[in-house]
Amino acid sequence: MEDQDKIIEELESDVSELIEKELESAAAIIGINVGTPEGTKITSRFKTPINMTIGEVTAANSSLVFLSSKMLKDTLNQDVGYNLITGKDKIVLSILSENITMIAYLNRELAELEGLDMYINRLQKLALQISAIIETSDILKEEIFKGLKRAIPNTLVLAIITKDGLPIKIQSTMPEPILSAMIAALYNLSGVLLESGMEYSIIGGQNGSVIIHELDENRILALAVPESDERKLGSYIAKIKAIIKS
Numbered sequence: 001m002e003d004q005d006k007i008i009e010e011l012e013s014d015v016s017e018l019i020e021k022e023l024e025s026a027a028a029i030i031g032i033n034v035g036t037p038e039g040t041k042i043t044s045r046f047k048t049p050i051n052m053t054i055g056e057v058t059a060a061n062s063s064l065v066f067l068s069s070k071m072l073k074d075t076l077n078q079d080v081g082y083n084l085i086t087g088k089d090k091i092v093l094s095i096l097s098e099n100i101t102m103i104a105y106l107n108r109e110l111a112e113l114e115g116l117d118m119y120i121n122r123l124q125k126l127a128l129q130i131s132a133i134i135e136t137s138d139i140l141k142e143e144i145f146k147g148l149k150r151a152i153p154n155t156l157v158l159a160i161i162t163k164d165g166l167p168i169k170i171q172s173t174m175p176e177p178i179l180s181a182m183i184a185a186l187y188n189l190s191g192v193l194l195e196s197g198m199e200y201s202i203i204g205g206q207n208g209s210v211i212i213h214e215l216d217e218n219r220i221l222a223l224a225v226p227e228s229d230e231r232k233l234g235s236y237i238a239k240i241k242a243i244i245k246s
Helices: 002-025 054-076 108-114 116-135 144-151 176-194 230-245
Strands: 029-035 041-046 082-086 090-096 101-107 157-162 167-171 200-204 209-214 219-225
Touching (some): 002 029, 029 116, 054 167, 176 200, 176 209, 200 230
Antiparallel strands (some): 029 101, 090 101
């Protein structure tokens, strides 16, 4: 992912500047994390350290937004605007714009004192500003989903999930939570049998196969193809590796 890392590095200064200003001007905002809809981390700023890594936060938030979006679409036929989670001391606000997922951690007492509507509105505006910056970059062209669909056009099922089994982005007729749970279970069981981390596995059938491949420290990739020839599957594995490393 060398090219993608360079793109993210170039984006960081512009995006980080916007986030820093937001953190400085709002006492209630503890931290903000920005990623792509596929769970690729872009940048993150927190006033105090959190237990999760940036990659874990990004992947989990992309999954949360994906599931929230699907639920709202399936139940009310509406697009998701935000997801608000309230705890004892903190509020977590997740926002999906056209090009990014953004999550903000808020001090509950301060945020409720000033008004949650105000914070929702200002963070949605921030997400739109960041989304506009991302749109002009090449990072979206480097996203795994698009790259794989171009490289392996006969793909029948394509899924990116967290290692915990949560869907991030899926193209399949199978229900997303069921497919994600199955992929994660297969990945984890393979690691147990190997007694180490799994790189990839192939589930071969008579006329088709499923390839499961580690994407990074937080995500897993799976795709199904109407192909059982070992040489052809080997070429698919090579393409997957090239896209992940590009």
